[in-house]
Amino acid sequence: MLAGANPTDIPAAAAAIAAATWTSLHLLEPSRSRRSIPAMVRLALLFLYQSVVAGVDVARRALDPRLPLRPGFVFYPTGLSRGMQRNVFTTLTSLLPGTVPTGEESGQLVYHCLDVEQPVVAELAAEEAALVRALYND
Template sequence: MLQAVPTSSIISFIKRTALLGLAWLVMTGGAAGALVYGLVAVLAAAALSLVLLPPGPRPAVLIRLAALAPDFLVRSILGGVDVAWRALHPHLPVRPGWINLPTRMTDGPARALFGAETSLLPGTLSAGCDGDGLKIHCLDLDARTRARLEAEEARLARAFSQHDGPEP
């Protein structure tokens, strides 16, 4: 016997289909030859997204994450400039090493995003998890590197409502 699909799932499917369809049109430039493939891909992706991320109350997290995007973009660009400067500098100013950074974030999307974003900070690359923290390779081991990483963790923890202290 078939079960009734909740209205929230139908609305979420329509929204996701529209968003993914728009992304497909932008990526393909609206090419007529890509529309059939796009229709199949968009419907499959929207259906799969309902399984992987069921509809639920997430707007606050999404809004807080979207608010981090401009700063993330700036840090990504600065990271590229910093690495290029170090690579082209005649004296190659690097003091590479590893930092084991304990994290307060629970295992899951927040910690995974922190690990991925760490690789875009100037001169750092997340190399995996180590117990309750991350193992991070740094081009320059100094106190500022650890402080930047801890500040970034705090920003993401607040976005995912995993912070310990008061909001700044």
């Protein structure tokens, strides 16, 4: 899309989509969990709400020198297993302004945040619970 659309590219794009779909279906384990559409909608709305609130907060802190920044690291003890579940969670939380997952230490996820005095761990717990309800209900 960045280079412009050309109808002659459609066969190559279709082949790439088919190959990616086939690879995904054959390499990933089948999942027995059921996806909850209402829970996924709630997760999307929670994500949107938190993105707006956190984005406004980050902008305020960046533009108003009177507002304090207390950057640092917080540790989050996730209940998600290593692998895909943690990857989905850290990907989701990396999109929220003000916090960035930076790694793992002693089984806990490490997040860098702009203000360590904010309820970051409680917010991460709410995100994790919403994600589990939306994607990993068995």
